Amino acid sequence: MRLAVTGHQGQVATSLIEVGRRDLEGVEVVAVGRPALDLARPDTVFEALAAAKPDIVVSAAAHTTVDQAEDEKELAFKVNAEGAGKVAEAAARLGIPVIHLSTDYVFDGAKDGPYVETDATAPLGVYGASKLAGERAVAAANPRHLILRTAWVYSPFGRNFVKTMLRLASERDEVSVVADQWGNPTSALDIADAIRHASAILRRNKSFAAFGVYHVAGTGEINWSGFARQVLDKSRELGGPYARVRDVAMADYPGKALRPVNSRLSSAKFAAAFGWTAPEWRQSAEAVVRRLLEGETRRH
Numbered sequence: 001m002r003l004a005v006t007g008h009q010g011q012v013a014t015s016l017i018e019v020g021r022r023d024l025e026g027v028e029v030v031a032v033g034r035p036a037l038d039l040a041r042p043d044t045v046f047e048a049l050a051a052a053k054p055d056i057v058v059s060a061a062a063h064t065t066v067d068q069a070e071d072e073k074e075l076a077f078k079v080n081a082e083g084a085g086k087v088a089e090a091a092a093r094l095g096i097p098v099i100h101l102s103t104d105y106v107f108d109g110a111k112d113g114p115y116v117e118t119d120a121t122a123p124l125g126v127y128g129a130s131k132l133a134g135e136r137a138v139a140a141a142n143p144r145h146l147i148l149r150t151a152w153v154y155s156p157f158g159r160n161f162v163k164t165m166l167r168l169a170s171e172r173d174e175v176s177v178v179a180d181q182w183g184n185p186t187s188a189l190d191i192a193d194a195i196r197h198a199s200a201i202l203r204r205n206k207s208f209a210a211f212g213v214y215h216v217a218g219t220g221e222i223n224w225s226g227f228a229r230q231v232l233d234k235s236r237e238l239g240g241p242y243a244r245v246r247d248v249a250m251a252d253y254p255g256k257a258l259r260p261v262n263s264r265l266s267s268a269k270f271a272a273a274f275g276w277t278a279p280e281w282r283q284s285a286e287a288v289v290r291r292l293l294e295g296e297t298r299r300h
Helices: 009-020 042-052 065-069 073-093 126-139 159-167 188-205 224-237 268-274 281-299
Strands: 001-004 026-030 056-059 100-104 147-148 174-178 212-215 244-248
Touching: 001 009, 001 042, 001 188, 009 026, 009 056, 009 188, 026 042, 042 073, 056 073, 056 188, 065 073, 065 126, 065 212, 073 100, 073 174, 100 126, 100 188, 126 147, 147 188, 159 174, 159 224, 159 268, 159 281, 188 281, 212 268, 224 244, 224 281
Parallel strands: 001 026, 001 056, 056 100, 100 147, 147 212, 174 244
Antiparallel strands: none
8 A cells, every 4th residue: 555645844744654664564655745746836736646656645744833824824725725625636536535634723722621523613823724724625625535633743753842842951940831721642653653544444445435524633631731741751761851840821922823722632533433542642752752862862
């Protein structure tokens, strides 16, 4: 089975490539990104994906800088909505399914409890609105779609919260972290495993009919400051950098974009349909912290 994933350097794309390298079931992952495929230039999409000769397309590339999107609304919608729709359309023209990654930011965070797929969407900013438009474009372009919403993504790759906490802990004795936002920390390596698992089912079951929107997030919930404490406690235990965590409010760190207070996602629908559940988030976070610290040790 051959997966074509859009983007070269994103956390999920990089994780998928790693999963493909160690997969024992014959899964090959090909990353297709700029300049051959540029979502800001939708005319490049079909030719680049057709050249990859995939069995399934994974639509992972996106404009993900939340505050920057407020100043780049046209670009955010071109990439996250029009570009995503073109990826799904290309997959449809190739006669194959598309797995599209979306976000908790399609919700406003006002719900008291984990969001399920049927909850009303109400994005607070440009990023969330552009991703919601992308979901709709994907669904309209290709009936054989899985739209996977996830949240609080981290990994050993790229820029993310875990890497930021470890860097700050190496520079100072205390870090201030928001305590009034809650969610499910989600390892991109786990997302990649979920995609691999779902792709294998789609490949085997030609009559699969349960296409649609799913949530895929880490098991268990925490606030940002609690996440930071877990990461830094584990780092100290493993001989890495450590800093105290001071709880602060979202209001103390105002950004251009509003963020949902509640980003908790229920992944029960995905578990029921595909028989896959993410590990408990502390387990996955420990594995990433360990890898990052081992990488630092090898460089010194």
